[in-house]
Amino acid sequence: MSAxxxxxxRVTIVPTMRYRDAPKMxxxxxxxxxxxxxxxxPGEGGEIAHAQLTFGNGMIMCxxxxxxxxxxxxxxxxxxGTTTGAAYVIVRDVDAHYxxxxxxxxxxxxxxxxxxxxxxxYAARDPEGQVWDFGTYDPWAPH
Numbered sequence: 001m002s003a004x005x006x007x008x009x010r011v012t013i014v015p016t017m018r019y020r021d022a023p024k025m026x027x028x029x030x031x032x033x034x035x036x037x038x039x040x041x042p043g044e045g046g047e048i049a050h051a052q053l054t055f056g057n058g059m060i061m062c063x064x065x066x067x068x069x070x071x072x073x074x075x076x077x078x079x080x081g082t083t084t085g086a087a088y089v090i091v092r093d094v095d096a097h098y099x100x101x102x103x104x105x106x107x108x109x110x111x112x113x114x115x116x117x118x119x120x121x122y123a124a125r126d127p128e129g130q131v132w133d134f135g136t137y138d139p140w141a142p143h
Contacts, residue, residue: 014059015087019128020076022048022064028127029053032104033089033134034097035060055089077129086123086131094120094136101134118143 019025023046029035035053043049047064065076077083091097098112101124109131110123121135 012059014061016061016074017130018063018065018071018074018076019130020065020078021128022051022062025126025128026051026053026062028104032101032106032126033124033132034100058089060087077131081129083129083131086133088133088135090138091134091136094122094134097134098122106132 026035026037026040026048030037030053033055035055038052038054038059040051041049043064043066047066048062050063051061053060053062065071065079095112098108102108106124106126108122109125110121110133112120112122114120115135115137117137119135119137121133121137123131123133125131
């Protein structure tokens, strides 16, 4: 399929990640950032085999870090010491979202700001080091 033809096909991208303590992080992501549990599959020994968390019509998938084929490719940020990307989440009231995240203990790594491209946004790091970017910019909206 060419890049041009994908414009006519609905494509959904769902970021995935692994956490050292996935049960704790799932609760934290719901409390601090407003995600909702859509589908959670417990694993052995209190681990999470697979979880789907929603935010509006967006979704992430996550689970417990483990030494399997996928785990050799995707490691928790805490295991590698850095992240190579961040999920961008569109929020309507970014000021209220910022206050909620900060009250829940999110490490704010970029304070609320107005951008030259018309967004109001901030970035936070979760307790295991994953960076999240929240803002009002909707790339699908007409500009």
